Amino acid sequence: MTITSFYFLCFICVGALVYYIVPKRCQWMLLLAMSVAYYVLAQSAVAIVYPAVTIITIYLCALGISKTDNKKKKKLLLYIGCIVSVALLILVKYIPRSLFGLSEDVAQSGAFSAFMIIVPIGISFYTFSLLGYLFDVYYEMGEADTNIAHIATFGLLFPNMTSGPIMRYTDIKGTLFEGHKFSYENFTRGCQRILWGFFEKLVLAERFARVANEIFDSYDNYNGLYIILGMCAFTLQLYTDFTGCMDIVIGIAEALGIKMPENFKRPFMSLTIQEFWQRWHITLGTWLKNYLFYPLLRTEFFMKLPKTLKEKVGKKAAKRITTYLAMLILWTVIGTWHGGAWHYIIGVGILQWLFIVLEEMMEPAGDRLVDLLKLKKDGALVRTLGRIKVFILMTVAFAMFRSLTVMDSLKMMGRIFSKEGWKPVICEGLLAGLEWYEWVLMLVALMIFITVQVIADKNEGTTVRALIGKRALPVRWIIWIGLIMWVVLLGFYGPGFSAAEFIYQGF
Amino acid sequence: MTTEEIYEKLNEVFRDVFDDEDIEVNAETTADDIEDWDSLEHINLVNAVEGEFGIKFTMAQLQGFKNVGEMVDIIKTLI
Incomplete structure (x- = not known):
């Protein structure tokens, strides 16, 4: 069920x-x-x-x-x-x-x-x-x-x-x-959130899954842009699947009057990998910080390490080495938590650690480059480039997470640069696992999803549901009934209605 | 040790940990006021404060500070 x-x-x-x-x-x-x-x-x-x-x-x-x-x-x-x-x-x-x-x-x-x-x-x-x-x-x-x-x-x-x-x-x-009296507002807001979760899961994630499965499972048939397409599809599948599930879960709780902690805060709006992990699977991050990372840094070994290293490498480097070492342990645990296999340990563990360490070490060089090009550090262009960087790095890491082995993921990514050249692969009338009209439906839904993310990001402290709630009655009803119709009529239910399983259920 | 002396010592610790000689903390100072004071640096800071005052915070105490004033209140009970 x-x-x-x-x-x-x-x-x-x-x-x-x-x-x-x-x-x-x-x-x-x-x-x-x-x-x-x-x-x-x-x-x-x-x-x-x-x-x-x-x-x-x-x-x-x-x-x-x-x-x-x-x-x-x-x-x-x-x-x-x-x-x-x-x-x-x-x-x-x-x-x-x-x-x-x-x-x-x-x-x-x-x-x-x-x-x-x-x-x-x-x-x-x-x-x-x-x-x-x-x-x-x-x-x-x-x-x-x-x-x-x-x-x-x-x-x-x-x-x-x-x-x-x-x-x-x-x-x-x-x-x-504590007991909860029926509240019309809580109940409807909860149901709206569940509906949005269904949209993310059934309209988006299930379609992305088709493309990702087709390309990841038979990557030998594809090359060049197709591989990139499959990798992007999996990143989007993982995100819409997981965040959709969270919206359903937190929505159910909200409808019952229970306030649950948020697990996502639009992670792909992050400018760095470190920020990404503060906004993706937030409750796991908080748990690990409170019960693993802090106690680890409070052990005698980690408290003494900066002092021991200080004489050899200087104060700043000693502090950095200590932190990076503790972070390496933390990321290895996160990778292992997702599964014992190496593609998990590396993909969502050690590789993330490496990204964060490199990001921090290259920050001064990046700042100098921004100055040299006379750009604004918090300007739209630099921020957009930061977001693109996060998406690319996470897509590479998630491709490893999705592949059966580390070697498989490397072989697949190697095919991006294949000499065979890029040619459209249409198999049984399907373009990378989907019919053309499914592609259109998926891309339109993706545009809506991205728009909602951007609106939510610009309106911190409130919800998109609350913003819709302020609109006139006909507008509200058109939005919500439209969304229900979209999910019911255009949701991708696969071969069996209950076949849609959440990726994270396995973890 | 008087409250002023505690703040004096704390300022030295803060300046050392965050590598910023201009830091001047008061009871209302929070992590938002100091650029590098994130969850990582928090532990480094706590470890340094403990070393300076020869005290040991409990896990509940070190996760519960809302501002420097609360940290000072706890330091007073421990020294």
């Missing part, structure tokens, strides 16, 4: 109806029941054992930490919580199932084998959210909750199981557990 499926829509409609009928103090319990039901329906009753183990472990460890003053005991409980949940994550996600001699056929033969072969949905997301809660209790940045059902609701919250956002318990518990 993906969140763009018909069944999921029915599930949400019935759930929202009951949510506003039950007494306010019971609303969060309904959310818990719906989350368990979603988990069972989307995967299987056996799969829920995984999050259940993590939830119980984290709940008990956090409670234990809050009840003792003994520092050693606190640390021990923190380690137990971390080891159990991280070990489960590594076991099901990163160790190939084939190591245990398990295959889909074996899974059919019994409950135990089935249990062993499952990769529970959202495991990275609930593990990180729950670990964050444990760290907050340990660092005294949040209180331990005595009610396990609260922790279970937080850990299992169903819209987040697909692709996040990763929540912080201290921030979400207020809005999650």
Whole structure:
């Protein structure tokens, strides 16, 4: 049951109806029941054992930490919580199932084998959210909750199981557990956001996916501009898919009166790669900063390193080397989080680190060039060039992320410069996987998407939905009904309606 | 140590960490007022402040400072 499926829509409609009928103090319990039901329906009753183990472990460890003053005991409980949940994550996600001699056929033969072969949905997301809660209790940045059902609701919250956002318990518990009276504004704004998410996912991402899949899966048939086209299509697919999913998830929460953290802030409007990562998958970045990067830089090794290096390389370089080393560890973890394979570790890990380090090191030279050409550093031209640079670098990195191996991605990118020359490849009447009118539909939708991004960027502090809300009634209705018609009639539903799966669901 | 003395020492630390001799902090100074004060430099700054005063902030304290005034209040409780 993906969140763009018909069944999921029915599930949400019935759930929202009951949510506003039950007494306010019971609303969060309904959310818990719906989350368990979603988990069972989307995967299987056996799969829920995984999050259940993590939830119980984290709940008990956090409670234990809050009840003792003994520092050693606190640390021990923190380690137990971390080891159990991280070990489960590594076991099901990163160790190939084939190591245990398990295959889909074996899974059919019994409950135990089935249990062993499952990769529970959202495991990275609930593990990180729950670990964050444990760290907050340990660092005294949040209180331990005595009610396990609260922790279970937080850990299992169903819209987040697909692709996040990763929540912080201290921030979400207020809005999650207080009752919510039906608010017409919240409800309609939530539904509008869900609709926009569907547009991004079904009208845009699914079409980009067709082009990207065609070119990435048979790159031997293509060269030159086609490869560039396929790579750009994947970058746009990944972005519209992920941000579309977030709009649906945050929109559902908004319709229920719950305020969830934002996960994207128009990342492709960034001028540098560092800024890009402050605006892409924001909750993962915040989590890693709070619970990995800061503690890492607070270890004795990293605190002493600048002093040790200072005498040899000078103060400035010593500080830089220390930061770059800590960042390398951080980026390796981010790459690994996406999957154990090298194309993930390099593409969305080490390569990003390299981009950021090079960007910083080349900044003075860039400034000099801007001065030499008598350009304005914050002028439109320099800013546009910065955005183009970010798009190109991220497209190269995402191509590696999308390819099956690092070698595959290099071979594919090598074909951009192939000597065969550029000629249109039309296979069975399709141009790179799409018919011509699909191309037109996709490009028109892309223009609308970019326009909305630009409007949103110029109106910080408000939303495009709020701006539309200020317009006259007929204008509002034309926009929203037009969007509904567009999604229903021109959404790309693929071979089966529920076939649309979010890329990030796998992480 | 008086509040003035704490600010005096803090100014030295800030100037050293951000490589800017013109920095003059007060209770209302925030990360927005100093160009290079991002999340990365924040940890470098905190580590340097700890070294200067011979104290140790908790993770909650170092993530909770909203301005230099709050940092000074915590320093006072630790020295």
